[in-house]
Amino acid sequence: MQATAMIQILVSLVLQLLVLKGGADYIPPSRLEGFVYQPRPFDWDDTVLIEAFYDPVCPDSRDSWPPLKKAIHHYGHRVQLVVHLLPLPYHDNAYVASRALHIVNRLNSSATFPLLEWFFKHQEKFYNAPTKNLSRASIVEKIVNSAAKVAGSSYHTAIKNGFNDTQSDYQTRVSFKYSTSRGVYGTPFFYVNGFLLPDTGSAVDYNAWRKVIDPLVGAKSVKNEESLHYFL
Numbered sequence: 001m002q003a004t005a006m007i008q009i010l011v012s013l014v015l016q017l018l019v020l021k022g023g024a025d026y027i028p029p030s031r032l033e034g035f036v037y038q039p040r041p042f043d044w045d046d047t048v049l050i051e052a053f054y055d056p057v058c059p060d061s062r063d064s065w066p067p068l069k070k071a072i073h074h075y076g077h078r079v080q081l082v083v084h085l086l087p088l089p090y091h092d093n094a095y096v097a098s099r100a101l102h103i104v105n106r107l108n109s110s111a112t113f114p115l116l117e118w119f120f121k122h123q124e125k126f127y128n129a130p131t132k133n134l135s136r137a138s139i140v141e142k143i144v145n146s147a148a149k150v151a152g153s154s155y156h157t158a159i160k161n162g163f164n165d166t167q168s169d170y171q172t173r174v175s176f177k178y179s180t181s182r183g184v185y186g187t188p189f190f191y192v193n194g195f196l197l198p199d200t201g202s203a204v205d206y207n208a209w210r211k212v213i214d215p216l217v218g219a220k221s222v223k224n225e226e227s228l229h230y231f232l
């Protein structure tokens with residue numbers, strides 16, 4: 001009889017594990033994580049990949065964006081930027097802001113980066129202290145109204161519904177899990193061609209980006225092997 005009870009407990013444990021595992025089946029996700037900035041044809045031999053890990057309500061992320069954007073524009077098709085979100089747990093509104101970006105990206109992907117810039121510009125409104133007495137619902141409402149101004153007013157209802165939709169929650173969780181799985185624990189972090197750029201955590205200025213990217217772009221334009229050895 002005790003054995004039967006044990007078996008019952010074991011079976012129920014296994015079932016619970018299966019259910020839990022089922023809940024986590026969104027890893028790996030069905031597409032690569034991240035918002036691609038002005039997508040261009042990706043050439044494995046020629047494209048420098050920069051990954052920026054941002055929190056939309058983080059001041060250091062905000063400060064690092066203009067010089068990075070300027071550098072990306074300078075290199076044109078040679079550099080591809082992908083932004084990953086890491087909503088930091090100590091920024092109270094980072095998760096809803098990140099979720100808004102996923103919602104808008106799905107509805108009107110041209111508005112993703114404009115909305116990220118909107119958050120950077122207005123992020124003070126969403127810091128912990130000024131939102132201390134506000135309800136979650138009122139913060140979401142504010143974000144929905146602003147996101148609709150950026151993405152197009154025709155999307156207002158769709159953006160609002162997006163916050164009541166498991167898919168946007170799921171995508172934001174995937175962002176979080178992706179960033180943490182890459183060892184990212186603060187923002188901004190930058191990876192260049194898959195390697196962590198040292199000295200992150202503070203804004204990298206335009207000249208610093210030029211110093212990082214110039215040699216990579218230069219090395220790639222050298223096609224003959226002899227010169228390649230020189231660079232290696």
Ligand SMILES: *[C@@H]1O[C@H](CO)[C@@H](O)[C@H](O)[C@H]1NC(C)=O
Pocket residue numbers: 129130131132133
């Ligand atoms: C929050 O509410 C407390 C208590 O009513 C008040 O003292 C404080 O000034 C409020 N803070 C903000 C940022 O509104």
Ligand SMILES: *[C@@H]1O[C@H](CO)[C@@H](O)[C@H](O)[C@H]1NC(C)=O
Pocket residue numbers: 108110111114150151152153154
């Ligand atoms: C999508 O967003 C872009 C950028 O904000 C905007 O220019 C465009 O009008 C939007 N599209 C629609 C259909 O509203």
Ligand SMILES: *[C@@H]1O[C@H](CO)[C@@H](O)[C@H](O)[C@H]1NC(C)=O
Pocket residue numbers: 164
């Ligand atoms: C959110 O979705 C649930 C189920 O899909 C629905 O019952 C509920 O009314 C929705 N809430 C809002 C505020 O739209």
